[in-house]
Amino acid sequence: MEQEDIAYRQQIVNEYKPDVERLVRYLPWLESKTGTSVQQTYSASGIAEHSVAFPVYDSTVMSFVKEAQRTHLMDRNYMYVYSRYRIRTVQDEIRAIERASIKEMDVLKAILSKYVMGGMTKGRMWSEAVESGIFLYVVKKMKANLDFWDRPEPTR
Template sequence: MSMENDNNVNENSVEDIILRYRPELAKITPYLNWLKENVKVEVAQTYSNSELKSIPFPVYDSNLLGFVKAAQTTNLLDRNYVYVYSENHLRNYKDELLFIQEAGITDMDALAGILSSYILRGMVKGSVWSEGVATGVLYQVVKKMDELIKFWGQDNLSRQ
């Protein structure tokens, strides 16, 4: 991740993690309710015209596209997300959900890696975004990151 550390806090300390992640998460947390409401819901349909010989293509829910666009504007995306998957032995969405459930504040980079996986792979394979919503992984990862920042950031707010 290319987020800069100011020199007042130790790198990868709780304070540093909060300072790096809080503003980035603020861009995608407005979509939490929509992500929650659409778990186990198909948020993309395939459009094809039977009269014309055309390639079928996905049509996405506008909220999904808004979420993806917001995530793309953050510094949360890391093209090296593959290492998160190999280091944590994540092979499928069930592994991801278990990891998310057990994650702590020091796992924020790994959580960002899971988010990166869905957003970046979805740019190439259209069904990945809707799978992330339907399985609940996108909701759970954003929710967990937000919960961790809010919990650990309470002390930080009182000091400022």
């Protein structure tokens, strides 16, 4: 039983490590931007008078989002994970991130997916995920889980 458990964890590490490593390079930037806004509202040329103003994002946010979209970490069914774990608020998300072990990588994927994919239709989601630290916490936890379990098996 223990061998199967170790094999399962190693399979998860092998599956997610390349994708997580692509996002880890954004950690210093995410740490520096937590609590600050990474979007501005475009209002030049009198656009506010005749049209709806739209957000303009920091280029690093856009790079992070595009990189995340190219990984296998996106889960289009993230709402089912939210329902199963009764995640409803940002505080619930943060608690779920803190509790997630290597076996709950689906929870971390779901939270990342909600903000990355949701930002495609709701302009504030990417900025909120950076400001509240959700992107930072998810990527850090994924990295910590993978680093902890990605070690050689002890020889007996």
